[in-house]
Amino acid sequence: MSGPASYDLLVFAAVRAIDPALGLDEVVDVVVEKGRIARVGRGAATAELRSAQGARVIEGEGLLLLPAFVDLHAHLREPGQEYKEDIASGLAAAAAGGFAHVCAMPNTRPVNDTRSITEAMIARARQIGGPALHPIGAITMGQKGAELTEMADLKDAGAVAVSDDGRCVTSSAVMRRALEYAATFDLPVIQHAEDHALTEGALMHEGAVSTKLGLRGWPRVAEDIIVARDILLAEATGARYHVAHVSSRGAVRILREAKSRGIKVTAEVTPHHLTLTDAAVIGYDTACRVNPPLREAEDVAALCEALADGTIDAVATDHAPHSPLEKDCEFAEASPGMIGLELVLPLLLALVRDKSLPLGRLVDALTAAPARIVGLTAPSLREGALGELCLIDPTARWTISPERLRSKSKNTPFLGKEVTGAVRMTLAGGRVVHEAETTSSQRGAN
Template sequence: MRLLLKGGRIIDPSVALDMEGDLLIEEGQIRAIDREIPADEGLEVIDCRQKVILPGLIDIHVHLREPGEEYKETIETGTLAAVAGGFTAVCTMPNTKPPNDCAAVTKFIRDRAREQGHCRVYPVAAITVGQRGKRLTEFADLKEAGAVALSDDGHPVADAFLMRLALEYSRNFNLPIISHAEELALSAGGQMNEGALSTLLGLKGIPKAAEEVAIFRDISLAALTGAPIHIAHVSTKGACEIIRRAKEAGVPVTAETAPHYFSLTEEAVAGYNTLAKVNPPLRTEEDREAIIEALAEGVIDVIATDHAPHSVLEKEVEFAQAACGLIGLETALPLTLRLVRRGIINWLRMAELLSLNPARILSLPGGQLRPGSPADITVIDPELSWRVTPEGLKSRSKNSPFLGWEMKGAAILTLVRGRVAFKR
């Protein structure tokens, strides 16, 4: 297939490129970028005037629920939601049933993604067997089977010595550790952010220290071992400060946050709204503003969705019994574009957060638009207005606190390996 994307605003953060022009795709690769590329016979031309062309978005933190909980999401439906949201690649977390703690499960995910996936799928395997925090998994086998990183996401590795070993061994296999930073002794039984609102609602709170203490420990272990560590779903001002100081000291740490942490606060829980129940919980306005500042300053490197589908069985129940998590693949882009429109970040920085940095941190293909690179491309209409409705979402689950929101901006074309994976 030969495609010519014509007249778009082309953004490539890897070379600080921001220009109006054309982009030529042949045989699944980017062939040329120029101010003007003439169209010849047999070339399909797509008008991209008033549109923005980015390296394909990469989400390094999703839950596709397969194997084991296909009634919530499957690799097929989750990747369809991904391409609809502009994502050309996703990294799926290991807390499936059974968990991805062995080569057989990793291979199953890769095989199913090849058969049914709409975008690239990269498995993140478990750090410990069964995600129970007692014994390390076989890192070499997981790497050979296709794992790109290791995490016990959903469960912290409570044993500091075991986490140290994991970091030391991870360096041998180029498998970055993704930390689910949570001190369970502080968070156990918690339902939302600890504060005046949790007291008013009569819900047990989760203090910010539950996240911050765990982040400090894992960063200290990264400094000790010299191994890189990636901190997942950062939600507090204090966590941003810890990460900032660690980076200034030269510790090999990177971090991500999710759109709900810079778009919502704990007030979304008022009325016992289970759609806004997540872990870590939504925090205060002060924390939300600190997250935004950290994104702009480079303290936080990545925006990842933590896409966590749940059915009505887990969400339409009493708040204390409701599962934590929300879907985010289809709303991440317009929520991030709000920061662009406010002038907090520019298009180049947005492409770093959603594409280039995820690729670099996990050594994935993509993140750039150079000739010869894979034609994983997202074309965005920044002015397209749409409303979030259950019927309009591609995900099998509909557990989004953004239902009913009016959004501005969306992916109108998602190309994976030069092929049209989604067209709006």
């Protein structure tokens, strides 16, 4: 659709509504009136409401209605690399994926290390409409790992966290100061856990496949060392520490132990680290070059288990659009990353179907958990809440193709894959920001 649409009365009839935060999982009617959830329950969609002037009625049999999703980790490339993605195309992709909130990483050009860039990003997103954009500011100026940013200014401008994103803060002294400073403002510090001295020149996970392909390997311990060190620093400072895109079974073990001791640590995992192994790189597929790298089956199993039991709090896309300039090249020259905003739901519903992940845990990991980490009001099916919802057809089968993707970039190894599960409608800020196809009858005028 061309832009957000508002309805005075939007009725979801006989839909399976799921909101783990409310303990809700049942077939009910959900009524959204003037952008807010007015009624939830059996029989809420009365004949009078259904026939009201301007009512939009969606027959929900066989469909799921969830709180809209929150992404902790996306790259929207604006300012500076709009040929890969911009805020408009990135938010359109987010809406199509079921997201009402997107946290944008600071590796823009220039780096989002000042109030002015944070404010400009938010203003641009509001001008466009659709899902809300929440910038993440840099930890250090220029992401250079030395001088701390003015975190107070960043938070005041609207930043919800700080991170140096693809550059790990390798100095223990700088990281300690960053945690202490951020704790003053209750800002979570998001770390890309990578000991760069151990990964110099690495192109993929270190293992049998890297040996076979003749590519320099990236050892798990490069991630584990930083996670262990930072958890000790977080414990010492009392700061909120978040691990981006966990990929190793060792990091999972360290996180589980830290949480058992009550340390304020949280973590996220990406769909591609839950569904692919390093074997996907065979053939030198540049779409599978990501940072951190795809790892082995044992790591994938550990990540799935950790997400299911809550050791890993949230799912985040790490949506990283790149143009053919950065991907249609030699593997060693390819930029790391793949897109993900539009593919989370179908890829992870497969884990629900094979019983690797409970549906309620998946919904929580995409909604309340990420919102809690960065201090946002979580989308909810609670009566009185702002209408931020996601309507899902869990049985719709479709093939991932460039034509179906709203992102400017199409860099994903899942092109051509048939998947099951589709987002039919997304509401953000009380308005319909995405609709895949006609799903309802409408009576009267808006």
